[in-house]
Amino acid sequence: MKAVPDLVEEIELTPDETDIDREYLKFVLSEWDAQALEEALLLKDASGAEVVAVGLASDPDIDQALYTALAKGADAAVKLSGGPEDATATGVRAALLAGYLAAEPADLVITGVQAADDIDGQLPPMLAAHLGQPHVSVVIAVEAADGGVLVRQEFAGGRTHQLRVTTPAVIGVQAARQAPRYAPITRIRQAMAAGGLREVTAEPAAASAAPVVRRMYRPEQTSHAQMLTGSADEVAEAIAGLLRDRGLVKG
Amino acid sequence: MSPMNVMVLAEHTGKQISEGTYELIGAARDLAAALGGQVEVALFGPRDLAAQLGAADRVLSVDHPALAEYLPQAYEVALTAVLAERSPRLLLMANGTPGLDLGAAVAVGWQAPLAAYVTGLAVDGGTVVATSAILGGKVLAELELPGERGVATVVGGAFGAEAGQADAVPEVTEVSPPAGLDQLAMSLAEVTEPQGGDVDxxxxxxxxxxxxxxxxxxxxxxxxxxxxxxxxxxxxxxxxxxxxxxxxxxxxxxxxxxxxxxxxxxxxxxxxxxxxxxxxxxxxxxxxxxxxxxxxxxxxxxxxxxxxxxxxxxxxxxxx
Structure with missing residues (x-):
């Protein structure tokens, strides 16, 4: 699981403009990882899998995400350290997770198909390449099957393929079969009070080649919407006028 | 071997090359011109689709039953083999399912850096520079792909498709299917077309x-x-x-x-x-x-x- 900047927030850049400034940002669990956790829990509900939630100790507010996973039904939660301090790049994360999984193998790794800030590639294929395991991403359903799993992979326009995959394997989840379940705050507090996070230090695998960030910048607005201001009623009137002018509504 | 070539992975439905593939070929034409190389398109599955790839200098065709439909591991095995044989400077993939699925795995195996969510590509003094749109498009990152090879997964619509289409007959080079295609850890069980809409x-x-x-x-x-x-x-x-x-x-x-x-x-x-x-x-x-x-x-x-x-x-x- 990865904590990523909450995109509702204003994103600032570091003074040298080669990274985003994380100091004052609010972090949330990557939405695709929330979907991946849900799919893992559905797999547990259906076939009794043991679910271990894994987060990186270097991620801001990762404890909260891990305790929430426990409150939702994960059997264990691992807070992983051992890599470089700045572990935002997918390559760094994949190497550390590969080191951890070499020591503590899993039958199936389920993670989010992508994260909003993974500029050097997505975790599922990169991790699978380190582990030498088959992988499938953009998955919208995972079910246990003889000797492996049946996964549904989605393509543009809604076409899907069902694949039979031998485990161990790595799956990148686009969306779970149902919306992520809710964990009541009392259960999260109970999980925190019980303090069930297991701290593990892993030896990272050899890092892969990475791109070099020259600079980061905000997109230049080549065009921008003409903003309609005023009360809700005034803006509604302006929009109704635009639609009427084009003959899209009557009256 | 032509190390300054730009390779594009073709996506198709079995009958039709995707719009995104043409966008990549268009971008590849400009990059190859700047690098002094050629545009090669890796085509897996039905070889007759090469006829739709007239804007490529060369089509590298791998045909095998495991490649009849997109299958992640089969494509990865084939792409890895083609990359090893041709050693292009840059591999372009669309940021759709195959790009998200294979891009980073192929990059690790090929020991190449990858730029994801790419909306711009240029050659600056011999270095390939990719612009990557991250954090929901709120930040753009300019990335160098140093060394002799690189992978870019390109966002749909970032380049026009027109420059990637031409009424020409490309040279087709057959690449023999790698042995790995007969020992896959996954198989295709079912293809489901999108259900008919309640409204269109x-x-x-x-x-x-x-x-x-x-x-x-x-x-x-x-x-x-x-x-x-x-x-x-x-x-x-x-x-x-x-x-x-x-x-x-x-x-x-x-x-x-x-x-x-x-x-x-x-x-x-x-x-x-x-x-x-x-x-x-x-x-x-x-x-x-x-x-x-x-x-x-x-x-x-x-x-x-x-x-x-x-x-x-x-x-x-x-x-x-």
Whole structure:
């Protein structure tokens, strides 16, 4: 699981403009990882899998995400350290997770198909390449099957393929079969009070080649919407006028 | 061996090369010209599709039963073999399912850096420089792909498709299928075409679309009232469909449908690149989002930061 900047927030850049400034940002669990956790829990509900939630100790507010996973039904939660301090790049994360999984193998790794800030590639294929395991991403359903799993992979326009995959394997989840379940705050507090996070230090695998960030910048607005201001009623009137002018509504 | 070539992975449905492939070939033509190399297209599956790849200098064809349909491991084995044989300077893949699925794995195996979510590509003094749109399009990163090889997964619509199409017959080089294709750890069990829609949002003149900002299923009804008043269907961005609040047939964007209505009203949609890909060609876009920095305002013609929960009822009232 990865904590990523909450995109509702204003994103600032570091003074040298080669990274985003994380100091004052609010972090949330990557939405695709929330979907991946849900799919893992559905797999547990259906076939009794043991679910271990894994987060990186270097991620801001990762404890909260891990305790929430426990409150939702994960059997264990691992807070992983051992890599470089700045572990935002997918390559760094994949190497550390590969080191951890070499020591503590899993039958199936389920993670989010992508994260909003993974500029050097997505975790599922990169991790699978380190582990030498088959992988499938953009998955919208995972079910246990003889000797492996049946996964549904989605393509543009809604076409899907069902694949039979031998485990161990790595799956990148686009969306779970149902919306992520809710964990009541009392259960999260109970999980925190019980303090069930297991701290593990892993030896990272050899890092892969990475791109070099020259600079980061905000997109230049080549065009921008003409903003309609005023009360809700005034803006509604302006929009109704635009639609009427084009003959899209009557009256 | 031509180490300054640019390779494109072709995507197809078995009969038709995808639009995204032509966009990549168009981009590859410019890059290859700057690098002094050629454009090679890796085509897996039916060899006759090479006839649709006239803008390539060379088509590298691998045909094998395991490649009849897209199968992640089969494509990865074939692509790895073709890369080893041809050693291009750069591999371009579309940021769709195959790009998200294979890009990073192939990059690790090929020991090449990868730039994801690429919206721009250039050659600067011999170095390949990619522009990557991250954090929902809020930040652009300029990335160097140093060394002798690199991979870029390119966002749909970033380049025009026209430059990637030509009425010519490309040279076709057959590459023998690697042995790994006979020892795969996965197989295709079933292909499902999208279910017929309850309504067809691609033919509507006017669409009312909702995004994450709607917050709950109950609130969708508020916007449904507006749709009903206008007599138009509701469409949505991915989070609303993933939450199960509207059916998949209403999803606009990369993994949904591409729409081009005369007017598109977007409520609570921030404008992630995947969504913009599906609606940016609408004649008129009016966006409502409380975040004045939302990327949707960069493509919208008109925008407002008035709360949708105030605006939608007012609009329904005026248009009923």
């Amino acid at each position: 949002i691609t033919t509507a003149d006017l669409l009312v679309s909702v995004g994450r900002g709607i917050e709950s299923k109950d609130n969708v009804e508020l916007v449904q009232d507006l749709g009903d008043a206008l007599g138009v269907p509701l469409s949505a961005s991915r989070p609303v469909v993933d939450a199960g609040w509207l059916p998949k047939t209403r999803q606009v964007g990369k993994s949904g449908l591409k729409v081009k209505p005369r007017a598109y009203l977007a409520f609570g949609i921030s404008g992630a690149p995947e969504h913009l890909e599906g609606m940016r060609d609408a004649d008129l876009i009016i966006a409502c989002n409380t975040d004045p920095g939302a990327p949707i305002f960069d493509v919208a013609h008109y925008g407002t930061t008035v709360d949708l929960f105030d605006l939608v009822p007012a609009l329904t009232d005026k248009l009923s």
